[in-house]
Amino acid sequence: MQHLPYLLLFLLHFSLMSAAERAYPRTAVGCMEIKTLPAATLIASRSEAKYFDRNNGLFMPLFRYIQSNDIAMTTPVESEISPGVMYFHIGKATASERLINTPSVSIHLMAERHVASIGLRGSYSAENFKTGEQQLAAWLAIHPNYQRAGAARGVFWNSPFMPALFKRSEIHIPVTKIASTAPYN
Numbered sequence: 436m437q438h439l440p441y442l443l444l445f446l447l448h449f450s451l452m453s454a455a456e457r458a459y460p461r462t463a464v465g466c467m468e469i470k471t472l473p474a475a476t477l478i479a480s481r482s483e484a485k486y487f488d489r490n491n492g493l494f495m496p497l498f499r500y501i502q503s504n505d506i507a508m509t510t511p512v513e514s515e516i517s518p519g520v521m522y523f524h525i526g527k528a529t530a531s532e533r534l535i536n537t538p539s540v541s542i543h544l545m546a547e548r549h550v551a552s553i554g555l556r557g558s559y560s561a562e563n564f565k566t567g568e569q570q571l572a573a574w575l576a577i578h579p580n581y582q583r584a585g586a587a588r589g590v591f592w593n594s595p596f597m598p599a600l601f602k603r604s605e606i607h608i609p610v611t612k613i614a615s616t617a618p619y620n
Contacts, residue, residue, distance in 0.1 A: 456507065456509040456510075456526045456527070457509065457510050457511075458472075458473070458475055458509050458510065458511065458524040459472050459473060461511075461554060461592060461603060461605065462552040462553065462554035462605050463554045464554045464555065464556045464603065465554060466553070466554050467551065467552065467553045467554075467570070467571060467574045468551070468552055469549065469550070469551055469552075469578075469581060469610065470549070470550060470552050471547060471548070471549055472545075472547065472548040472549075472550060472607075473547060474544075474545060474546055474547050475524055475525070475544075475545045476524070476525040476529070476531040476534070476542065476543070476544055476545070477513070477522040477523065477524055477525065477542075477543045477545055478497055478500055478501075478522070478523050478525060478534070478540050478541070478542055478543070479497075479520050479521065479522045479523075479540065479541050479543055480492075480493045480494075480496040480497050480520070480521050480539055480540055480541075481493075481518065481519070481520050481541075482518060482519040482520075483518050483519075484518065484519050485516060485517045485518065485519050485561070486514045486515065486516045486517065486519035486520070486521070486589065487516070487519075487559075487560060487561040487564070488519065491519045493514075493519055493520070493521035494521060496537075496539035496540050497521060497523050497540060500537065500539075500540045501523065504529075504533075504534070506525060506526070506529050507526045507528065507529070508523060508524075508526075509523070509524040509525070509526045510524070510592055511524070511590045511591055511592045511604075511605070512524075512590075512591045513588050513589070513590050513591075513607075514588060514589040514590075514591070515586065515588060515589075516561075516564065516586075516587070516588075516589065522543070531544060548609060549609070549610050549611070549612070550607040550608060550609055550610060551571055551574065551575050551578075551581060551583075551607070551608045551610050552571070552590075552605050552606070552607050552608075553567050553570055553571040553574070553605060553606050554603070554604075554605050555567050555603070555604045555605060555606065556600070556601075556602065556603060556604075557599050557600075557602060557604075558599035558602060559589070559591055559595060559602060559604060563604070564587075564589050564606065567604075567605075567606035568587045568606050568608070571587070571606050571608055572608065575608065575610070579613075580612060580613060581610040581611070581612060581613070582610060582611050582612075582613050583608055583609070583610060584609040584610055584611045585608070585609035586608075586609075587606050587607065587608045588606070588607045588608075589604060589605075589606060590604060590605040590606070590607055591604045592604060592605075
């Protein structure tokens with residue numbers, strides 16, 4: 436019962452995410468593409484637990500940080516899976532130089548990134564993540580101009596309370612372009 440106020444804030448905050456600033460465009464469900472993610476400021480919380488473990492403790496430090504610093508949340512939420520890391524994008528209206536690291540939240544200034552992306556619909560689960568990652572890795576295997584350059588990340592566009600039928604997510608695999616001088620995409 437002591438967590439009820441946090442749960443209500445959580446529900447309210449994520450219900451407003453549909454009106455939130457988007458850090459970059461979504462990949463359509465069922466599509467795979469190479470896309471460029473813009474430079475961004477992200478805040479992160481880390482856990483030794485896996486991202487999809489029920490009690491990974493990743494959300495509340497980030498939620499408290501944005502609340503206490505009067506920061507508007509943007510979408511999507513990005514994640515690393517094992518160990519678990521949750522990233523919130525910081526909107527363009529927030530000056531990154533006013534943000535400071537805390538014991539539970541770290542600031543990350545990300546350069547422009549190139550990723551292979553697959554758009555998904557359905558529950559946010561380890562099984563769906565793994566299936567999407569496998570599909571995307573197979574797609575990359577038949578696109579020899581791109582080479583995998585890191586671990587896959589989960590990208591989540593909706594509240595965890597959104598019914599699974601409506602949830603949108605993506606899997607991103609960092610890539611580098613090889614054997615060509617043509618621009619990405």
